[in-house]
Amino acid sequence: MTLHFHSMRSLRTSAQLVVSILILSCALLLTAAPAGAQPASVDPFPSPFGVGASHVRNRSVADNATWIPQMSAIGLRVFRSPQAGWGGLEPEEGKWKWDELDRQLEYLAEQKIEFGILLYGSGKWNQLDRPGTLPVNNLPAWSNYVSQVATHVKGKSRHFEIWNEPPNGTGKDQTPADYAKIVVSAYDAAKAAQPDCLVGLSAKSAHVNYLDQVIQAGAKDHFDYIVLHPYEVLNGVANNTGSEAVFMNIVPTVRRMLAVRNPAKENVPIIFTELGSDSSKGADNQAHALVKAYTMGIAQGVACIQWFEGRDGDSGPLGLIDAKGKPRPAYTAMQQLIQYLGQRPTYLGWVLLNDQHYGFVFQGSAGTVLCTWARPGKPQRVEFGREVRIANPLTTNVVEARSYELTIAPVLVLNVPESFVSQAKANRTKPFPWGGDFSDANSVSITFGETTAEKGLHTAAGADVAAAVIAYGGSARAGDVPGGNVFTVDPNFLNYTTVPLEITAVVRRNPANENSGFKLVYESKTGFKTAGGWYTVPDNKKWHTVTWKIDDAQFVNYWGFNFNLESDGNKFNKYLIQSVTVTKRTP
Missing domain, CATH: 3.20.20.80 (Glycosidases)
Structure with missing residues (x-):
């Protein structure tokens, strides 16, 4: 579900x-x-x-x-x-x-x-x-x-x-x-x-x-x-x-x-x-x-x-x-x-609190309102520069404070400091960022390790992929981590427009060398379809690179993602993923 x-x-x-x-x-x-x-x-x-x-x-x-x-x-x-x-x-x-x-x-x-x-x-x-x-x-x-x-x-x-x-x-x-x-x-x-x-x-x-x-x-x-x-x-x-x-x-x-x-x-x-x-x-x-x-x-x-x-x-x-x-x-x-x-309400624009946490500013019924919450991870304290009123929308409680420990639970900041309002208005027409602006990038990638490097490409696993799988002297993610084989490109990199793509994954079998493999399923002009056929991961002796060339991709996130490595009911998902890259090919 x-x-x-x-x-x-x-x-x-x-x-x-x-x-x-x-x-x-x-x-x-x-x-x-x-x-x-x-x-x-x-x-x-x-x-x-x-x-x-x-x-x-x-x-x-x-x-x-x-x-x-x-x-x-x-x-x-x-x-x-x-x-x-x-x-x-x-x-x-x-x-x-x-x-x-x-x-x-x-x-x-x-x-x-x-x-x-x-x-x-x-x-x-x-x-x-x-x-x-x-x-x-x-x-x-x-x-x-x-x-x-x-x-x-x-x-x-x-x-x-x-x-x-x-x-x-x-x-x-x-x-x-x-x-x-x-x-x-x-x-x-x-x-x-x-x-x-x-x-x-x-x-x-x-x-x-x-x-x-x-x-x-x-x-x-x-x-x-x-x-x-x-x-x-x-x-x-x-x-x-x-x-x-x-x-x-x-x-x-x-x-x-x-x-x-x-x-x-x-x-x-x-x-x-x-x-x-x-x-x-x-x-x-x-x-x-x-x-x-x-x-x-x-x-x-x-x-x-x-x-x-x-x-x-x-x-x-x-x-x-x-x-x-x-x-x-x-x-x-x-x-x-x-x-x-x-x-x-009138939307005024967005801000990133502490340069990373979501904030949206509105002209509300009795003043400006900042609706904000943190990205997944440890709570972070945000400074407002002056005392503000902060409403918890789940409880109706309102507190007054100069700073607040932001979590994934959204709060409403009332009578927003002018510096935040000005920044929001300046950002209103800019691309909404996802770990950076990839509007002009030629490729996006994700590389797994003790820390994951997401450069315009993301998985649907969220916190479930927090622990790295260390094997063979290198770092990877297990293919059977829920959501870890489901990928979304930054919408500013590619969205709706169809361009030739090359998708590359670097994989190997798990330490037990279990039979594993997958097929690439992606959003196309006619809905989800399979690129090529089934790929069997050869062995666990080394990393293997598999590449697909796609000419009819149309990424719109209608199910919330763009492509996945599908293992037929997770029967053959006993593999490790080191990295995935999506590149725009020259037509």
């Missing part, structure tokens, strides 16, 4: 997915547009702070009433979507059931909650190969469903999200072109019914490759905002692997793709209609992940984040409150963020 947590969660039944309540959230104007971006010309939702629900928490007003009031009480004002699946609204062809949806619309309005509409599914009368299949077999019926919903909710909602995280929930053999067909059909129908409505193009995780293909297949100009669910990227942050730079690059990656495929839509709002963290890893850890997700989301220009979910339902312990309605630390953290940042 780390790298592939959400991809596994997405295998729920389509009935669960359909209500998995994607947000509506918004097509909105970016409160914190990334450097160089122009705000999209659409009305914003009232806040980047939103929430969603699983199926069992969103079937009816009775379900909503078990948790929505607690969300409204802390200032959450945006909800992903009431229950508007095609199958429930048109159970028989031409016969429409609006009663429950109407009750939900009225209830949400009473709670002062804005919402979008998730459009998905198919009526049982519309024969499909299996539930969840995109209804390309009957586009006129799909178009009519969209038209009916858009007409029915006119004046109450104008944001329409098309399908839940495709290619999940689509037919086995359905392609990006099939999704493009239902997007175009929905766009035309919704605009005819509500000319000022906004239509969202969506994809699972941070699957920018899929969006790229969908736009090329016909969806160009038929959307007003982009929807993603980057659970896996947040997992890296929640697991304290030091991968904040990857999370900070989600929006810039989408904009690079749009600049190439659909320039007219380059600056449309980007929203996360689902994003969450499993509290079974620790309730405090979940709250830390929430603070970091909203801090870095707003900083990079995410228009709205719908936390999944409000109250535990059928998708695991992900809620701000548990299944009995008891608030978790994440609930308090959400309330504290809204209190200090306000419903419309």
